[in-house]
Amino acid sequence: MALLASGAFCTSASAACGPDALGTARTLTLKREFAAYGATQHAPLPLSPGEVVLTFDDGPRPETAAQVLKALADQCAKGTFMAVGSNLAQFPDLARQELAQGHSIGLHSHTHPHPKDLSPADQLADLKRAEDAYRVVFGTAAPAYRFPFLEETPTLMSAIQAEKLTVMSIDVGIDDWQPDDTTEKLVTRLVDRLKVAGGGIILMHDANAMTAASMPALLKALKDNGYKVVHLEWEK
Numbered sequence: 574m575a576l577l578a579s580g581a582f583c584t585s586a587s588a589a590c591g592p593d594a595l596g597t598a599r600t601l602t603l604k605r606e607f608a609a610y611g612a613t614q615h616a617p618l619p620l621s622p623g624e625v626v627l628t629f630d631d632g633p634r635p636e637t638a639a640q641v642l643k644a645l646a647d648q649c650a651k652g653t654f655m656a657v658g659s660n661l662a663q664f665p666d667l668a669r670q671e672l673a674q675g676h677s678i679g680l681h682s683h684t685h686p687h688p689k690d691l692s693p694a695d696q697l698a699d700l701k702r703a704e705d706a707y708r709v710v711f712g713t714a715a716p717a718y719r720f721p722f723l724e725e726t727p728t729l730m731s732a733i734q735a736e737k738l739t740v741m742s743i744d745v746g747i748d749d750w751q752p753d754d755t756t757e758k759l760v761t762r763l764v765d766r767l768k769v770a771g772g773g774i775i776l777m778h779d780a781n782a783m784t785a786a787s788m789p790a791l792l793k794a795l796k797d798n799g800y801k802v803v804h805l806e807w808e809k
């Protein structure tokens with residue numbers, strides 16, 4: 574890993590990152606306080622037209638993490654992984670690798686339940702287990718949370734507000750869980766939906782095999798269509 578003059582970390586595999594790479598245009602550092610972003614459910618992030626934030630749900634998984642990290646490194650593109658707590662606990666080294674490569678990491682529940690199917694006590698227990706797993710792996714409090722299935726509940730919202738977690742909803746999803754997905758279909762969905770939205774927080778699933786395999790093509794499509802990657806960080 575080399576520290577570039579710009580302060581951006583790149584792996585040696587991405588030494589060729591130049592004007593042809595997607596790159597990371599800027600970093601947006603959010604305060605560690607309650608806020609909720611993503612126009613699907615909340616306010617949009619303060620982004621300019623054509624700016625996108627790459628977010629990945631449901632990992633880290635050993636089947637797909639290396640592919641996703643390599644594709645991002647090859648393009649010097651930084652993303653935010655919304656990790657499932659049980660995966661963090663099971664694969665802490667993968668999670669630390671994501672952080673070491675300059676990505677940021679939030680939480681996406683502990684067991685990926687439908688929150689509305691759980692009692693308030695069980696909702697809070699899942700959140701606490703996820704937060705505990707994050708603390709064990711990274712030694713810090715989690716900065717952000719994305720509801721599983723984007724299924725918000727008043728109980729969890731109150732707890733998340735008290736914990737000063739940023740709620741991360743989305744602007745653009747590519748529905749990358751469909752069994753007949755192909756790289757071509759995912760790229761088409763990404764490009765078509767971004768054309769409508771103009772940019773914003775993109776939801777992908779790093780735990781999904783087809784998404785992981787399609788990452789080079791998805792990132793190339795962003796570059797070819799002129800989108801700029803904004804990396805999200807949180808104040809310590």
Ligand SMILES: [Zn+2]
Nearest residue numbers: 630631721722
């Ligand atoms: Zn999910």
